[in-house]
Structures are given as structure tokens and as C-alpha cells.
Amino acid sequence: MLFGRKNRKPIVIPNKQVAKWKYTTCNYCSTGCSIEIGLNEHNKIVTTRGHAGADVNRGKLCIKGILEHELFESPGRGCAPLVRNQHFEEFEESSWDHVLDTTASKIKQIQAEYGRDAFAIVSSGQLLTEEFYTLGKLARGVIGTNNYDGNTTLCMASAVSGYKRSFGADGPPGCYDDFEHTHCLMAFGSNLPEQHPIIYWRLKEALEKRHFPLIVVDPRVTMLAQFADIHLPITPGTDCVLINAMLHVIIKEGLQDQSYIDAHTQGFEAVKALVGAYSPEIAQHICGIDEDTIRNVARLYANAPAAMSIWTMGINQSTHGSDGVANINNLNMLTGNIGKPGGTSLSITGQCNAMGTREWSSCSGLPGYRYLENRADRDEIAAFWGIDSDFFPKKRGLAETDIFPAIETGEIKGLWIVATNPMTSMPNTPRIRKALEKLDFLVVQDVYQDVETNQYSHVYLPASVWAEKEGTHTNTERRVNLISNVLPPYKNSKPDFWIFNQLAKRFENGQMIHFPETPEGAFEEMKYLSKGKLPHGAPRNLDISGMSYAKIAAAKGIQWPFRETDEGLKGTPRLYSDGVFATQTGKANLIPVDFYNNNEQPCDEYPFWLNSGRVVEHFHTRTRTGKIGNCNKFSPTAYMEMNPDAANALGVKHQSYVRLTSRRGDAVVMVQLTQRVPRNMVFIPFHYHDCVNRLTLGLLDPYSRQPAFKQCATRIEAIDQVEAARINAERRAF
């Protein structure tokens, strides 16, 4: 008998002794999962759990969310403001007053000497919406530089641009609930299980209840591609050809929803004329998908009672990113799949608050999806803020990806980087390093002092993180979620909101403009600005006037538009359900997307496609996840997926190091051999400092200025293994 000892052993299971749970929202990706942070009797954070009552995640969290509470006291956090004269000198600890005074006077000095736009600001998708709004106010209304953008240019700019071009406004029209209603889902360059596990779970739940065809377009055999009913292993950069060929089939066979097209769109004839040239017979040789499959997929999609498309960086991060989005929109408009349950064009957003920065940061214009190019918008905001409308530029300035080249050319002399790490995240980092080195003045505002970009800063502002602050996020499905303040700022760090407010006070305009003391005060201003109608008379969709922190907390997130006249706590799950779009005419634009190939292609000298992407356990440049052991251990060092056949030909061994070279630079990685990637492609996660982005080209999309991270060429060189191990270990501190 194996049971029971005479003396039963004690059963000890860790008990977190949670005294209270605090509701908040996850601060990693844009899924918008509700989290409860558990505090013990001494108000110490001891655990997190998913909020079972939240509609988005229904109690589930991914690995990052499950371990998120460990980030508050992780190594490398900024403890005090730091200052130095030259980037090669040692930092000195300083007071907030001193560093803010220094920053303000340096900005003024640079602007006085070289013009207002010589000081640039690059922010993020990581802050809270109220902070974005405040930073926008500071950048546009107080400092007055037109070279102000966010790192969303690296992730969602193409989606923004595509939505604006198609529908007249940004804002994903669909929601997660569409999975429950769709009859066909097509995923373009989106790897939900790895990038958005909780959205994947929502999809999986829907699929288990009622199976519908899943089509995945991806050059890699990701888990989603493997689980797909139809996997289209496309040639990198040719999505538009595939979609054009699908449109060709749909129109040729009369499968389009002509009544929807006639009633709600414009430009059909131009699209029809263009796609006439993209027969599947021709397209197959460009996109690598055979003609039968193209026809099969086109018919499946068009015949589905409701079909939806999702996409992520596979579309956005390419030279035809904006065109790709517009073309996905074309596909959905042609098949009548916009604004109906299960029929939508849903971009799966990257960062937790990429949506917040798109809506309210003024990066690409003015708050609330307003345009600098639009006089009425300028006047309205200037009047509300209490400044002269001529203080605003008449046209949007440089995007993040154009700001660094402008440092190269000397147009920009000073830079303020908020919560982003271009030394790791930008393509062609050798070029970024040179640009940063050249700056007269660089301010880095970040949660982590060891963020690599800080190597070149003159002033470092230690920011508070996540639940040390208070405010809102907007998720992929336009849901405004609340981040409650759970604990005080770490050491002498400060909430970004406070930093912006304090810096504003040090400028002339900052004395005139009202900066609310609390995030909720800023939220009230946003609510006010979200009301009303667009210049051409349609009501604003980005209307949050019916919301309040209390209502958001009660509903666990509310989807905009939610107008002050709306009752209850339920927002609007879908946009454009009435077929009225935000364009001048109210009709959506069908945009002909012609294909041209400007990508760097594999060649004799550089024979491999270089593809990059994310892994589930890491976020961005690992400043957070790289320090949480139970995340980091699953990929503690840089690696590369490579096809075993290609490796065999080159004599490359599994789990050995190789050196990669491109026309930009080199990188050392450990090789993981797998048939997941084709013979002429390698894949490297982008999270590691001094790794894949030393190689990438990052040609820019003409509309969105988003870099094509995923299409360039590389070659593989042998390297001494001991030397390589040393280089690899030395290249990053975490």
C-alpha cells in the first residue's frame, strides 16, 4: 500500500497572503487584458491574476502578464535623475529641478539657435493615454516642434495610414467578438499564438464552438500557420500581389458584393481595372502561391457569409505596408465585410497603448484624430488650449524614421526620447548609433536606466512604470481600459505625466496653457475634445465623452465611440456598421494598389532573406522581460532559425554560432535549425540589443514611413566558436 505514511508529511504550498486585489490593465501588448494585482497586508505586491470578469481576457493572461508584477523591482530601474555634459562622461545624480531646468534651457537654446524644429521628440506606444495627450500638448503647444513622433511608426503606422486612406479615419472597425460570428478568417503576417496569445485564445474558443476556415499568410510555418486550414507560405513582400490576384478572381467570377460596393464605396472601377492585370496565372510567379490555391482562397473568402482579415507586422513592416492595409480593406469592402459581425478588417495592434498614442498624442497631427493640415482642427485646439493657432505648423513634420536621418544631416540638434529604445529597435542601428552620438543634447526618459539608448544621453529622467501611475490605454478593439495606481513610484522615479507637467511649467506657453494636475483631469479634457462632429458633418467616432474612470473600471473597459448620451456601460463593438465612413463623401475609398518591388532581394552575395519578429516571452527590447528570469529563460540569448538543408550546405551546426553580414553591418547569433523557415530565409527575434537590427535595411513605406524590417538580404559567415560566444555574451547586459 503506497498511501498514507504513519506520520503524514506536511503539505506546504506557497501562500501569497493577498490582502487586497487591485484592478488594472496589462502594460505589454495591445490585447488589453484586465489584471488584478494582489497586495499583502504590508501593501507589497505579491502576485497577479487575470480578471475573470473582464470581457477581453476572461481571466486568462499570457506568460508576460502572469509574471508582470515582478517588473517593479527588477534590476536596472532608474532611481534618480542623471545628468552629464558629454555622452562619454560619467553620469552624476541630480535633482528633478536641476535636470528639468537643464532640459528646458537646452531645448530653448537649441530652438533659439537652429529653429524650433531642431529639437525633436520621439515617444512611444507604452505611455498612458493621458500622458500622450499631455506630451502632445507640450510638444505641439508649448515647445512647438514639428518633429515629434512615436515609435508607433515602427509598428502600426501602416495600419493607421491604410485606415485613413480607405475609411477616412484611423481606428480598427472590428472587435474580438467577430471571431464568434465569422465564417472565414484570413491572417496576414500575424502570429497570434506568439504575439497575442489571449487574442489567439479568443479565436480558439470560437473555433472550438464552431469551426470555420482559417487561412494564414506567412512565410514562416508559425504555430498559427501550422494550425491553419490553408497556409500560404508567401514570398516576402508580395502580399499585395496575392490580394490583387484574389480580387481579380472575385471580380472575374462576380463574387463581389456589388450592392455594398455601390452603396458605400467609391473607386471600384479603378480597382477593377488594376486587378485585371493580376491574374492568378501571373501572380503565382511573384507571390509564390500557386494559381489554384489563390482561386480557392478567393472563392472561400468571397462566398463566406461573413469573412474577416487580421494582420500585424507581416503587413505593416514592409515597403507596401500602407498599400497592404488598403488592399486588405479593398478585399473586405468588395466582399461587404466591414462593420458587420464576423466581417471586418482588424489590425492586431502591437503595443499596449499604440491606439492611445494614435488617438491623443498629436504625433501625426492634433489630439482626437485631428489634422494639422486642417485649419478648423488647428483653430479648435488652439482655442481650447488657449494659444495662438499660428503656433501650430500647417503640415505634419518628420516621422520617427525621418528624424534620425535629419540628425545625420544636421537639421536636428536635440532629441528627447520617451519610453523607447531606438538603439535596439530601429533598423540599421549602426546608423542610429552614429546619429545619437552626433546630438548636441539628448534626453532619455525611461523606466530603465540601463536602456541602451541611454549610452548617448545627456540627461536621464527616471520614469515610473505601469501601476505606479494612473490613466488609460486603448486596446486593439478600441476599448479604453483603466490602469489604476497600485503602488507609489519606485525610489525617485516620477510618473511621465508629472514629468511632462513639470517641464511645461518651464516654458512661456506652458504658463498660459492649463495642464491638469491629475490624469483624470486630462481625461476630462480629452472627453471634451472627443465630442462633436467632423468638419464635414459626420459625428466623431473617437468619442469617449460618455466614459469616466469609474465607468471604465465597472465595465472592465469600454469601446469607443461611447457618447455622453449613451446609456449603460457597453460601448460600440464595431465601426461603420451603418456603411457611413469618415471621408468627405461618407463613402469608403477603394484604392488600386499596384505592386512594385523595391526590396533588397537575396542575391549571390547575400543569399538569404532576413526576417525578424517577436517571441512570446519577450517584449520589445527586453528592458522588462529580459530581467524577469521566468520569461527570459526561454530565450536568454540571441538566436536564429535556419533551415537545416541550407545549414548543411554551409556546414553550419545546430546550436553553434554564426556571424551574419549584410550591407549594413554584422551580428553574431546562435543557430537553431528548423524546417519552420524556408531554405533561403533566416529568422531572428528582434528583441536583442546589437543583433538583428545591425543588419536590417528598413526601407520606408512611402505613406506611413514605417520601415520594412522583414525584407532584406544577409549572408552567413563562419566564426570561431569561442570568440563568438564571448562576443555574444558581451553584446548585451541583460
Next chain:
Amino acid sequence: MSIENIEEPKITASIKKVDVDLYIPEQATSTSSKKETASNRAEENKEQQGRSNHWEVRTDEQAYAYLPKTESEIENRYGKRIDLVELTDKPVGRSMFINDNPQVGTNPDRNKQHGFFFTADNCIGCHACESACSEKNDNPAHLAFRSVGYVEGGSYPDYKRMNISMACNHCDDPVCLKGCPTRAYTKHAEYGAVLQDPETCFGCGYCTWVCPYNAPQLDPVKGLVSKCNMCVDRLEVGLKPACVSACVGNALDFGVIENTPENREQCKTAIPGFPSPEITHPNIRFQQTKTLPDELTRTDNTPVKYHKDSQGHYQPVVDQKVGKQKHWNLQKLNSRENPLVLFTLLAQAALGTFIIPFLGALAGIEVFEVFTGSNFFLPLVLLSIVLMSLGLFMSVTHLGKPFRFYRGFNNLRYSPMSREGFGLAMFSASLGVTSLLLLPSNTWVISSINQLIGVDLVNLVTGVTLRPWVLGSGGFATLAGLAGLYYMNQCYQIKARPFWNHWQTVTSFVGNSLSLGAMVCGVVLLISIGAEGAGFSDALQILGLVFVLGQMIEAVGLIGHNMMLNRSENEGGAAHYVQCTTFGKTYLLRNYLLGFNLFMGCGLLMTSQVQNVSESITVAVWLSLSLVNIVTAVIGRALFYNLVIPTTMPGAFFWKNKGFEQHARDVGLADNPTCGVAPLAH
């Protein structure tokens, strides 16, 4: 037994009455007040109503987290009862005293065997289960109760990866429990959970050897084993374990064993990469319906892949990951198993040293009869004790918690390791007695005492014959030692380690006992003969014979092992592949040395029969052969420990990849604790 009975929470007092032999924590009453605050708060939720306070149910908890209320089978597929309490004499409604909490869980199925259900078709490898487990159990990065690895196959784009999430399977036949010498394990009637108490464990790691699934985790930092606790705190309130509740691929599920979850259509006991369920009857069931490639490979450095056989089952096959080149890799022989190399060799030498002359004398061989009657027998017994003590000391240094060594005898009922230790300890003890009994008849001792303290004991001891007593205690020592040797071998007859699970282990242990024993005994014997000025030849001939016999036994074992391994495609074959490549030259060297010794030994035995060879030359050659034999034995034993490949689950590229762990330690990546590779402290 009625459901109502179980659902009714019992108060502590009644439990004490009906279940007197339960573990009743000393501070159960003083801590219960604290628990009540937690439970009071929890009871504010409507979700908590009617449930015990072991775990706080979340507000608006979702259906996926609750254990379903379904009918269950009477017996599992192996014929074992699923309702376990009926197999015990324990009452139904008794507390598990989780964290000293006296409440009785409100789960109506709490006395039934539960198990995980893994839908391999669905796992996306997202690590949610692993992180939920590590978070709940406060595990550091280098330790995990649940791990996800994968097998993959096919050719782009017809490529498939199958992720496997695995923790403890709370087996019907828990080999960990049986193997553990300290009795740290209990298989509870509640949920059939196999729970381990780290505070009892002394960190020998034997459970990690015998478990086919790599469930018990030896923490090299703490020096203790810990493992999956089935989240019995969550089960008590009717919630599934944390890993299951966290799963976002809808792959991991949990419930009463043999129950197929809703929406699932298969309930099988194995998937590719999963070791044979026949070893332990694990409580895990699978669904795996999607067709996989005929060959599946592992990304970790284990040279094993899996081939589909004619029945559609996947069988392990050697994967020649590092080619066919032979290497030395002598430095890799130096490992954390060094103490065990020394322990086994020293113990075997000690056994041979004593048992060979002792049994020889009993068998009436004159040389030994004279020797055991001489003054030199006492030093030999003492030498044997020293060797054995050194060996046992080495085995203790191998423990994570050496000061708990005395717990090694706690599980004589099941554990071969307990019995091994006990046998060897008895051997030492009875040799100690033997040496005491030898004292009076030893003239050196008597005369030294006389010289030192001036007391002449000759008269006292004359006529006292202790010979039968010496025979008795020596005989007991022999029996205890042979039993120790038997169980030493049994320790390695482990189904989860096919490389060891072979009669070669016996031949190696016996052979080394003979050859090393003959050497040590020979040295003492020759000295004793030399002291008396007699001839060496008889002694040399007999001990030489024993020495050669030992080597011959070992050689036969190695040949048999080699033949078996060459045909074997499982982890044993994989270990042999490593033996022939990574350690190829070292392996050959050992075999050549052994062959050389055998050849020389036989030659020497024969030549001394037919012609007169100078005794001093013969002695010198035998001594050199003995020294060569030490080298051979050390290399052989180090290979034995280093080569073994267990039947564990496939790892991932970094996590649970021994190749990466070694690399991380070699190049310093492991110095950063977030790397998840612990530096080896022992």
C-alpha cells in the same frame, strides 16, 4: 459512502477523533485564526460560497477553471480503482492539512485519482502553463515543475511542431516514492496526488533518476528536490490546477482519470516523445489526432528522435546529432557525479578487500587461512573499513543536504538506495566488531599495550578463543556487504535509464569488487608474506586469478552491453552513440586497457605455471596491472555516470536543453540568474 458526507465540511475536533494517526500540525490552532481572516474575506465572493477556504475563487470565475461534475469510471485502464479512499483504511472526510489548514476540501471527487489531459494537437508552446506554475509556487528561473518542450518534423512548408507540456503524472506506481530513501514522498488518497516534502528530502536526486518524465526537480542551489503539487489547494475548492486554468491553447485539462473532457474525442496514454506508460502507469491522458511526420526530431542535444512504426506508434531512434567522429573529451568526465564514481569504486574495493581473503580462508585456501590467522588480518579489516568509510563519505558529499544523511535508511521497505546504504553501513559496522574481536589475538596489539602502559595482557587473552566470533561477525559483514552490493546494482536497474538497466552493471560492480579487492588485499597479503619471508607464488597465483576473473567478468559485461546497445534504438542506444562519438577515444582507451590487462594477466598466470619467473618481476607486473586497472575502472565508472540518457521528455531550444545548459555554464551566460541555468554547486 455518500456524496453528502464528503461535502459536509468537518471541524477539526472530529477529524482528530476519527483519524488519530494523521499529521496534526503543532501550531494548527494558533495559525487557524490567520487562515480565518483569509477565508472570511474570500467568503464575500458569491463564488466562494459552499467551498472551503483553501484557495480564493476569483470574482466571476469562468467555467474553464472549475472541475466539471461528471460521472467517473470505477477502475482505470490498468485495473486500478479510481476511488482511492476505498483502498485505504482512512475515513473519507479528512483534512489534508495544506499549510496546516484543518478544513476539509469541498470537492466531491476529492478521493478519486485525478490526472492531466493534454490535447497535443492544440498546444502552442506559449509558456502560460509553465509561468502560472512557477508564479504560484514561487519557483526561481532555473527550476520548474512544468516544462514545455517539442518535437518537430517534415520539410518546409510541410513542417509540423508538436509542443508537449509536462509536469508530474502522479503515477499509479510512483517509482519516485519507491526510490526515495528518505520517504519524502506520499501518494495521497486525495486526488491520488503524489506529493513530496522538501523538508524531508536530503537532495540525493535518486527520484530524478527513476522518474521517466523528469517530474521531480533537483534544485542545485538549495540542494533539495521539489515537484508539482497538483495544486491540491485549488482542487480542494473545485478549481483546476493553475497551469490548466492558464492554458490559452485549450491544450491542457485536468479531471478524474479516464474521463475524456468535453469536446475531446480521444483518451490515449502516449504521444510521440512520451516515455512508455508501462513503466509507472502515469495518470495523464492525451488527444493527438493530427497526422505527424513519420520522423520527429528533438531540438535539444539528446541524440534521440522518434520514428513511426507500422502500428503508427512513435519509437525512439538514435539521432546521430554530432556525426560519427570519435573524441576524447576527458575533461567532460569530470562531473558532479565524481563523488559517486569514487563512492562506488571505493565501496567495491572495500568489499573485495575483505570478502576475498575471508571467503578464501573459509574455502580452505591455505594462503588465506594463514593470512586471516596472522597479525596482518587486522590491518586489512581496518583498511577495508577506511575504504568503505571514505566511499560512504563521498556518497554523503553528493547529497544536497549532507547533514541529513541519516535519513538515508528511512525507506528500507521500498528503496534500493536505502537498502544499499544500510547493507554497506552494516558491513562497516560488523567489520568494526570483527576488528575488535581480532584485537586479543593480535600479538602486535598485545605487545604494544605492554610497551605503552606496561600491562601484559598475554595471560589474559591466552586460551580465549574468539575465532568463532570473528567468523560470525566476518560472515555477517560478508552477507551485509554482498547485500549492499546487490542493492547498489539494483539502484541502477532503472527502466527510465536504459543504459544502466542491463546486467553489465552487475558485471562491472562485481568485476571491480574482485579486481580492486584483489589488488588491495594482495598488497597487504604480500607484505604479510614478505614479513614472514615465505614465497609469494601461491598468493600471487590465487590473487592473480581473482584479479583476472574480475576483469574477465567486466569484459564479458561490456561485450554484452555493447551488443545490446548496438541493437538498441532507445535512450540506451543514444547513450552508446555518445559513448562511441563524444567519448569515442576515451571509450576505446578503456576497452584497450581492459583487454591489455586481461591479456597480460592471463599470460602471467600461465607463464608462472610453466616456467620460473623471478618473483619480484611478477610482483612488479601485477602491481602495474593493478594500477592500470585503477585507471580503467575510474574511466569506466565516469563514463557510466556521464553517458546515461534518461527517458525524459523532449526539451526546447534553450529551456531543458542539456547542451545549452552546459554551454551557458561554460561561457558564463549562466552567471546571470535570469538565464535560467543554475551554476552547479555540488
